[in-house]
Amino acid sequence: MKVKSIFFLGAMLVILASACSGNKKNEADQTKLAEVDTMPFEVEAERFADLQVLRYQVKGFESLSLQQKQLAYYLYEAAMCGRDIIYDQKYKYNLTIRKTIDAIYSTYKGDKTTDDWKKFEVYAKCIWFSNGIHHHYSNKKIMPEFTQEYFANILKNCDSSLLPLEGTDIDGLIKTLTPKLFDPKIDAKIVDQSAGIDNIVASANNFYEGLTQNEVEAYYSKIADKNNPTPVMYGLNSKLVEENGKIVEKTWKVGGMYSKAIEKIVFWLEKAITVAENAEQKTSLEKLVKYYKSGDLKDFDDYSIAWVKDINSRIDVVNGFIEVYGDAIGKRGSFESVLSMKDMEATKTIATIAAEAQWFEDRSPIAAEHKKKEVKGITAKVITVIAEAGDAAPSTPIGINLPNSNWIREQHGSKSVSLGNIVESYNVVSAKSPTLKEFAHDVSVVERAKKYGALAGNLHTDMHEVIGHASGKINEGVSTPDVTLKNYANCLEEARADLVALYYVYDQKLIDIGVMPSLEVGMAEYDNYILNGLIMQLTRIKLGDHLEEAHMRNRQLVASWAYDKGKKDNVIEMVKKDGKTYVKVNDYAKLRDLFGQLLKEIQRIKSEGDYKAATALVETYGVKIDPVLHKEILERFEKLNVAPYKGFIQPKLVPVMDGDKITDVKIEYPTQFSEQMLEYGRKYNYLPLIN
Numbered sequence: 001m002k003v004k005s006i007f008f009l010g011a012m013l014v015i016l017a018s019a020c021s022g023n024k025k026n027e028a029d030q031t032k033l034a035e036v037d038t039m040p041f042e043v044e045a046e047r048f049a050d051l052q053v054l055r056y057q058v059k060g061f062e063s064l065s066l067q068q069k070q071l072a073y074y075l076y077e078a079a080m081c082g083r084d085i086i087y088d089q090k091y092k093y094n095l096t097i098r099k100t101i102d103a104i105y106s107t108y109k110g111d112k113t114t115d116d117w118k119k120f121e122v123y124a125k126c127i128w129f130s131n132g133i134h135h136h137y138s139n140k141k142i143m144p145e146f147t148q149e150y151f152a153n154i155l156k157n158c159d160s161s162l163l164p165l166e167g168t169d170i171d172g173l174i175k176t177l178t179p180k181l182f183d184p185k186i187d188a189k190i191v192d193q194s195a196g197i198d199n200i201v202a203s204a205n206n207f208y209e210g211l212t213q214n215e216v217e218a219y220y221s222k223i224a225d226k227n228n229p230t231p232v233m234y235g236l237n238s239k240l241v242e243e244n245g246k247i248v249e250k251t252w253k254v255g256g257m258y259s260k261a262i263e264k265i266v267f268w269l270e271k272a273i274t275v276a277e278n279a280e281q282k283t284s285l286e287k288l289v290k291y292y293k294s295g296d297l298k299d300f301d302d303y304s305i306a307w308v309k310d311i312n313s314r315i316d317v318v319n320g321f322i323e324v325y326g327d328a329i330g331k332r333g334s335f336e337s338v339l340s341m342k343d344m345e346a347t348k349t350i351a352t353i354a355a356e357a358q359w360f361e362d363r364s365p366i367a368a369e370h371k372k373k374e375v376k377g378i379t380a381k382v383i384t385v386i387a388e389a390g391d392a393a394p395s396t397p398i399g400i401n402l403p404n405s406n407w408i409r410e411q412h413g414s415k416s417v418s419l420g421n422i423v424e425s426y427n428v429v430s431a432k433s434p435t436l437k438e439f440a441h442d443v444s445v446v447e448r449a450k451k452y453g454a455l456a457g458n459l460h461t462d463m464h465e466v467i468g469h470a471s472g473k474i475n476e477g478v479s480t481p482d483v484t485l486k487n488y489a490n491c492l493e494e495a496r497a498d499l500v501a502l503y504y505v506y507d508q509k510l511i512d513i514g515v516m517p518s519l520e521v522g523m524a525e526y527d528n529y530i531l532n533g534l535i536m537q538l539t540r541i542k543l544g545d546h547l548e549e550a551h552m553r554n555r556q557l558v559a560s561w562a563y564d565k566g567k568k569d570n571v572i573e574m575v576k577k578d579g580k581t582y583v584k585v586n587d588y589a590k591l592r593d594l595f596g597q598l599l600k601e602i603q604r605i606k607s608e609g610d611y612k613a614a615t616a617l618v619e620t621y622g623v624k625i626d627p628v629l630h631k632e633i634l635e636r637f638e639k640l641n642v643a644p645y646k647g648f649i650q651p652k653l654v655p656v657m658d659g660d661k662i663t664d665v666k667i668e669y670p671t672q673f674s675e676q677m678l679e680y681g682r683k684y685n686y687l688p689l690i691n
């Protein structure tokens, strides 16, 4: 599962796909890193269309051992070698289109000062950002703002030796591409989940060919063994096609579909095996190679189990066909790789909080009979990303919880990680964002957010995960919340975890255990949470809609309940200034008390399975939006021209060679998004145009 992000004040709120589980790790080997910050690192790189391109830093890379650096380098190459796969998975003609765009962008001989050329440049960058012609978030085809004639013209005026002309000429290429790029009706959406249509036929991705949804579903219901408690993830690593009246799975493996790229991935993984940090990691990588060679999904499960057991390594990697969001029926995995190193310091904070889980539970404002006698904090880790590829780049998750196989999660556990340096880069941008200035009540809020917002956000996330979801118990004889609270279960579960975090983020205890310097961190978090819950998250909702998503409902519920119940003491105030609405926290201690009261009530609802109270609470506070306020917020936000989507330029690992021996690995931080995209296009260009 991927965890997505939203941007608000200095801090960032995390949308969690589910309650996260994690593994208890051996923290004994933690060492403090000697960090030397020499020059300021420029996070912001470029802004175009609805996108902003950022950079992230890999602090601590230099302090890795040579063996770890070599390992990272081999895994880095293994990640990059899969780049062509994601393009082809997303759309059958993406590789042809990308190669054409790369050739034009790098060798067009005409005038590069015209508006049309600028439009082409933006278009090219959008395609690279989305790994194809469909928008990475909306799934809709990205429409060029230049004309078909202009496209033909620039195509004819670039170095034709770089164009993908296999089996055709320039006119043939123009003829092939023009309708695909310019006709909004052809292959309009990469994934179309609309109700009442054939979602497989309507989706432009390259996961199925010549098949209807009924045929695909019939095929899988025939092969799936419903009584098997440990089923493989059918369809995860293949394209399903109709050939001569038969349904055929074209498996992505060495010797199968995408073989040329997968062979390269395997080549680098095999090198990585020779420098693995320990036996568990070696086994895990060996099983990954075995799976890439066999294409057998049982081998993938074996690998996933071994990967979950590899918890003591400093370097970790996700490499494979993982997330299934790109497939309308959620079977086929998109290629991705996330290469990382464990952030020892940040992981220590999580461990410190987890170690105090019982202290927090004992002093929680929930009713005594709903407390756990023995609570075990969940341990997760914070990683420093070294590089991302495939579906995880340039747009990235901020949290990952894998593997996706349910029975493996239950029987063998899972890894829950947050991408610390990615979050850090987002925080740098959010702190400078005009959004903060526009919506914050006064400058003290802005200053506090700049100073403590990032830390507050991290602590909130840590406590939400580690002690929030882990807290409380259900009364004997009461069913699980999905049964008792039904459609409100998720929203109230997220509210409960948030409230535990909110209650303790303004507690001296966090200062005493050394994870925050002062209660001002808690104040920053309260400012942020209330502002977000009452005002800022409305920027993501269309006028006239109400709140649907569980996390958004939860945040409004918590904020507006506290506003309502604190009215008589003026705990939170809605202030009007120059026709604009602001929200102001007047009494932080009282607000904390209100959070405690609501936590107690929501825990009661969960413990007793009180559906009636759940309904009243969520429907009263978590769903409806004041249309007048909503309109005002949307108008203010639009004027700010903030890029809704962000992604990253990747760091580059460069080996230092002595003969054929690697003596060191240097990390470089490229600054030009287009240059990186063109370089990748030249270097990791392994697949034929049509696969």
Ligand code: ZN
Pocket: 016, 018, 019, 020, 464, 469, 493, 494, 497
């Ligand atoms: Zn959660």
